[in-house]
Amino acid sequence: AQSVTQLGSHVSVSEGALVLLRCNYSSSVPPYLFWYVQYPNQGLQLLLKYTSAATLVKGINGFEAEFKKSETSFHLTKPSAHMSDAAEYFCAVANQAGTALIFGKGTTLSVSS
Amino acid sequence: EAGVTQFPSHSVIEKGQTVTLRCDPISGHDNLYWYRRVMGKEIKFLLHFVKESKQDESGMPNNRFLAERTGGTYSTLKVQPAELEDSGVYFCASSRDRAHTDTQYFGPGTRLTVL
Numbered sequence: 357a358q359s360v361t362q363l364g365s366h367v368s369v370s371e372g373a374l375v376l377l378r379c380n381y382s383s384s385v386p387p388y389l390f391w392y393v394q395y396p397n398q399g400l401q402l403l404l405k406y407t408s409a410a411t412l413v414k415g416i417n418g419f420e421a422e423f424k425k426s427e428t429s430f431h432l433t434k435p436s437a438h439m440s441d442a443a444e445y446f447c448a449v450a451n452q453a454g455t456a457l458i459f460g461k462g463t464t465l466s467v468s469s
Numbered sequence: 470e471a472g473v474t475q476f477p478s479h480s481v482i483e484k485g486q487t488v489t490l491r492c493d494p495i496s497g498h499d500n501l502y503w504y505r506r507v508m509g510k511e512i513k514f515l516l517h518f519v520k521e522s523k524q525d526e527s528g529m530p531n532n533r534f535l536a537e538r539t540g541g542t543y544s545t546l547k548v549q550p551a552e553l554e555d556s557g558v559y560f561c562a563s564s565r566d567r568a569h570t571d572t573q574y575f576g577p578g579t580r581l582t583v584l
Contacts, residue, residue, distance in 0.1 A: 388569035399473070399560065400512075400575035407570070446512065450569035455525040456502065456514035457573060 358383045358449045362460035370468055375419075375434040377463050379447030382428065388450040389430045390457065391421055395443045403445075406430060417441070442467045471495065473576035475561050481582045487549040490579045494543070494563030500524075501544050502564075502573060503536060507557040515559075518544060551583045 363378040381387055388407050392400040404415025411423045421432045430447060444464045448457040474493045482488050494501045503515040515534070516526040520541035529536070533552070538544040548555050558580050562573040 392575070397577070399577040400562075402572050402574075405572065451514075453525065454567035454569040455517040456528070457504075457512075458514070459504075459512040461511045 358387065358451055358458050360447050360449050360458055360460040362445075362447050362463050364463055365461065366464050366466065368466040368468065369437045371439055372436050375432070375437045375441065375465065377432040377445050377447075377465065379421075379430045379432065379460060380428050381430060381447075381449050383449060385452055389421075389423065390448040390450075391415065391419070391430075391432050392446045392448060393443050394446065394462075400446065403432070437465075437467045439467050439469065441465060473561055473563050473574050475559075475576040475579050477579060478577065479580045479582075481584065482551055483584055484553055485550045487547065488551055488581060490546045490548075490559050490561075490581070492544045492546070492561030492576060494561070495574055498563035498565050498574075499541070500564040500567060500571075500573075501538060502562040503544070503546055504560040504562065505557050506560070506578075507554070512560065515546075548581075551581075553583050556581055556583045 359382045361380045390405045391403040394400050403419050404413045406413050406423045414420045419434045444462045446462050447460040476491045501518040504512050506512045514528040517524045518538045521538050535547045558578040560578045562575045564571045564573045
């Protein structure tokens with residue numbers, strides 16, 4: 357069965373600092389992995405997805421994630437944080453049947469000036 | 470292209486009452502999903518429609534929840550009778566193809582509070 361673990365429910369960074377949000381997955385089949393972001397009072401927006409092509413995936417707003425099979429990880433990074441990046445971030449894996457996404461508990465990112 | 474819309478955005482009801490949530494997917498998206506996030510917990514899958522047919526309803530918590538998708542367009546999720554533990558945010562999503570090959574686009578959610 358597939359599952360996702362997000363390490364750290366809250367992450368705080370300074371503006372301009374590196375953003376690193378951690379996600380580890382468990383999957384009995386090659387995984388399809390996603391990062392979504394939810395800004396206040398909005399729906400979830402897809403940042404990027406891994407579908408077994410390149411292991412380094414670039415997304416919107418300067419975010420990227422690297423799929424590491426040996427570490428079963430799919431961490432999200434951004435070189436320089438902006439105030440506008442403050443939001444809740446969700447890592448997800450598609451279930452084996454492809455009928456649903458299985459989400460982690462989310463990580464709230466705070467950015468201070 | 471209009472996104473996924475949900476109505477209402479907020480609903481406050483008494484325990485034992487009935488509530489119906491509506492979701493309008495992106496036009497042309499055959500796949501429609503319902504998810505729920507209870508406070509402090511992860512977002513959990515409820516069910517998946519392909520057009521008007523229920524493909525997977527393994528996440529529905531109990532028989533107080535009834536989902537329909539008339540004509541393969543919009544979908545409704547009815548909770549009857551509502552209990553306190555049903556409080557949370559209900560998200561709808563749609564995709565052109567299945568989850569692992571296509572992006573799911575999410576609506577803003579309906580925040581349900583059961584008193």
